Amino acid sequence: MRHIISILLENEPGALSRVVGLFSQRNFNIETLNVAPTEEPSLSRLTVTTVGDDRVIEQITKHLNKLIDVVKLVDLTEGNHIERELMLVKVKALGASRDEVKRTADIFRAQIVDVTPSVYTVQITGDAGKLDAFVQAMAPIGILEVARTGVSGIARGDKLLSL
Template identity: 50%
Template sequence: MTEEKHILSILVDNQPGVLSRISGLFSGRGFNIESLCVAETIDPNISRLTIVTKGNMPVVEQIKKQLNKLINVIKVHELTGSKYVHREMALIKVNAKQENRAEILRIVDIFRCKVVDVGLDHYTIEVTGDEGKMEAILTLLRPIGIKEIAKTGTIALFREPK
């Protein structure tokens, strides 16, 4: 069986220790978390965790069953296979020597990003999009010289019916 990427959206009580129990469940059973994002929802008592993991269907079903057994877990949704919107955000600090500045600004314009910080020898770029967009901009910026990257990982929500 092939391992596929799965996106899980988990609503939990917004309490100390919940994230630790969930990550402990993954590590204790040998499941890897590729990315994890967590934030409060519009209800301050509830947080949404978006977890990206890899596994075959029986493994993911096992993960979901184990998550649903945890006391502070309210609801577990698997987004993979459904219609959903997902994005990542990255801050990319890139070398900005005088001869590269125009090229960097063209790339920023093409990818509809923002330069959020300018230094004597760097630009910090904010980019939002899917994995394909992230990889494409990184491919173009690598030859110029990337100094640092900070990424959020995937966040996702179901699409509403039209």
């Protein structure tokens, strides 16, 4: 099963490589990875999506917790949560397909954020499934380039991941 693990990490040089190194050392798998500083400058928040059965996920969270630079973590998929990813897609936009791209973007509530005579750059946010569907819808028109941020997430309601 797919899990989204969010980690508060010391914002120190080398901390990220310990997390990433752990996954390769222990033969765990990373599907997406997303990391940025938080409102508290000494902490980064890192979100990783991974796939594994309960035993593997238990080992992943235990080993992550063992890293000295990991301050706190939560498996978001254990409860209700919001999951978002941002994607920028460059698509061919020539002739009739210019309108088609615009229409499809509207259906997906995506925005065109850059325009040239032959190319549209579309920005879309949503869960991974929605982004996959958009890529599929655009594929026949001609995708030139895709940039995805990887999943970020947060628990619904009062639950917090903070110090």
